[in-house]
Amino acid sequence: xxxxxxxxxxxxxxxxxxxxxxxxxxxxxxxxxxxxxxxxxxxxxxxxxxxxxxxxxxxxxxxxxxxxxxxxxxxxxxxxxxxxxxxxxxxxxxxxxxxxxxxxxxxxxxxxxxxxxxxxxxxxxxxxxxxxxxxxxxxxxxxxxxxxxxxxxxxxxxxxxxxxxxxxxxxxxxxxxxx
Ligand SMILES: [Zn+2]
Ligand SMILES: [Zn+2]
Numbered sequence: 001x002x003x004x005x006x007x008x009x010x011x012x013x014x015x016x017x018x019x020x021x022x023x024x025x026x027x028x029x030x031x032x033x034x035x036x037x038x039x040x041x042x043x044x045x046x047x048x049x050x051x052x053x054x055x056x057x058x059x060x061x062x063x064x065x066x067x068x069x070x071x072x073x074x075x076x077x078x079x080x081x082x083x084x085x086x087x088x089x090x091x092x093x094x095x096x097x098x099x100x101x102x103x104x105x106x107x108x109x110x111x112x113x114x115x116x117x118x119x120x121x122x123x124x125x126x127x128x129x130x131x132x133x134x135x136x137x138x139x140x141x142x143x144x145x146x147x148x149x150x151x152x153x154x155x156x157x158x159x160x161x162x163x164x165x166x167x168x169x170x171x172x173x174x175x176x177x178x179x
Pocket of ligand 1: 073074075076077078137138139142143144
């Protein structure tokens with residue numbers, strides 16, 4: 001979804017479009033195996049609903065994107081699925097080489113676009129990736145796995161017993177006084 005900045009009216013333009021989830025999935029895939037980065041998968045094309053305003057140069061973008069993501073539950077490794085609405089609010093100004101670094105740093109809420117076109121889909125991709133949660137759970141109340149037998153405790157209790165007194169290797173810590 002590309003727009004010519006000069007064509008955006010001051011009374012606003014309403015837009016609704018989808019962003020290909022394949023491209024987003026390529027960006028969240030860990031670059032190397034075993035890096036431990038969270039693995040996300042976009043289930044379908046995020047749908048963006050935006051209103052853009054312009055004065056010929058400065059462009060204001062307001063709206064949100066609805067996404068559905070899947071990942072492994074951080075506690076039990078089962079499927080975690082979440083629907084989210086990612087808010088999008090930004091001010092875009094034409095990039096000028098005359099712009100001093102100082103000016104760019106002063107207003108961090110402003111982004112710059114190069115050339116005449118604004119690629120809204122690309123901007124949205126960045127916003128969506130930044131909004132992804134650090135970790136996900138299959139359910140807020142997920143009980144996780146038993147540390148001893150690995151049973152998924154959401155499916156019921158296992159037969160592992162609590163550590164019997166005397167076999168608690170950490171009990172020594174309780175006797176240490178912290179100065
Ligand atoms: Zn879980
Ligand atoms: Zn167990």
